[in-house]
Amino acid sequence: MxxxxxxxxxxxxxxxxxxxxxxxxxxxxxxxxxxxxxxxxxxxxxxxxxxxxxxxxxxxxxxxxxxxxxxxxxxxxxxxxxxxxxxxxxxxxxxDVLNDDVADLAIALWLMQGRELEQAATWTRAGNWASGGTYGLARKLSGGKVGVVGLGRIGREIADRLAAFKCEVHYHSRSEKETPGWTYHADPVDLAAAVDVLFVALVGGPETEGYVSKEVIAALGSRGVIVNISRGSTVDEAAMLDALEAGELAGAGLDVFVNEPDIDPRFFDLPNVVIQPHVGSATxxxxxxxxxxxxxxxxxxxxxxxxxxxxx
Missing domain, CATH: 3.40.50.720 (NAD(P)-binding Rossmann-like Domain)
Structure with missing residues (x-):
């Protein structure tokens, strides 16, 4: 049997x-x-x-x-x-059954990082609103220039949500897709140079290991933010950490990491990084x-x- x-x-x-x-x-x-x-x-x-x-x-x-x-x-x-x-x-x-949840989390990471929601909540819970006045200013997100690396099922859902935020949507994929006027980039470095936030929605595996490379991260620049809900392997994690620590990258929102759950402790000292424990589909x-x-x-x-x- x-x-x-x-x-x-x-x-x-x-x-x-x-x-x-x-x-x-x-x-x-x-x-x-x-x-x-x-x-x-x-x-x-x-x-x-x-x-x-x-x-x-x-x-x-x-x-x-x-x-x-x-x-x-x-x-x-x-x-x-x-x-x-x-x-x-x-x-x-x-x-397919998890597309919405993972895309929702990508948007949540973007909002949390840019609007400093985790920091503001911690600051308020500590009683600082009453004793220290108003919280500082964060970053406007709606209407920004955003890029999606990998316009597959989940990448498309992320892009649709970003369009609802009135964002200028750019993307990189193996081939150009039929989209409502979004801008295609054949090269991921060109994509990163054109946007302020880079959403990574690639499949994992050897073919995409380190796809968001040191060169891509450098092109994104000091105002750039990386949001990764794919696999930790798709980003050159060491290069990303170096750029974050040096102020050459503005921040990151990450649900996935290399060697998870034993993630690099350097992340813990970076207040501009939002960390989640690989919960994209966890509803x-x-x-x-x-x-x-x-x-x-x-x-x-x-x-x-x-x-x-x-x-x-």
Missing amino acids: SKILAIGNYNDAERKALEAQFDCLVLAREDEVAGLPQEVRETVTAVGYKGHHGFGAEQMDLLPTLGLIANYGVGYDAIDTRTASARGIKVTNTP VETRAAMAALQRDNLQAFLTGADLLTPVN
Whole structure:
């Protein structure tokens, strides 16, 4: 009998739903797969994956009858899709259902950073309004020049929201898109030079590692702000930190980091940086929809139906 193996930090509701729908074993971490008896591993034909560590050839070797890795999340850069494809293993993800939440958070980071909302709240809670007068001036955001790196599903939602703020929208993507008059830049350095705020909405993985490079950051300049809701790897984090500390970049709003959750402590000393713990899709409604789409892909695989959201 075919079995499904689920790996990751599933909450109680997600775990119960998996166990109720499938003959399913749930593990907390990738490294626990090797501890399963061989006779169990040989029955696993599909994996529901909710991890951020690598799932590659080593893990696939342990599951010789594996036919599907159903990822929980739109980003699947932790999965070695090239190796999976070479072995005839299909990979799916959970796109679209999280677009709104991630785009909403990008706008929230932009507003928080530019209007100094976190600092002003802390200042007020400390009693400074009554004792010290009015809080200082922040930065006007509506009507500004903004750029989006990666005009895919989420990037498009971010751009639509920025247009509602009366912003002049610029973008960089692999090819020019049909837009309502937004300005396309074939080169990310040119894009950064034309705007004051750069929203990063790229897919993760080797092809986009360090895509927002030292040169892009320099072109953005001392009034520039980076908002990143994609993956920490898409930005040259060391160059960004250097620029922030030197006053060569005005600020950042970040939901993702290199080596998260053990992020670089240099961020903690920068009051012009808004930090969030990778919560772009973290709402009750969206996480439930992501889990449901993952289960639907698993069900389709088991019944021989077309996969809903294949990526290879």
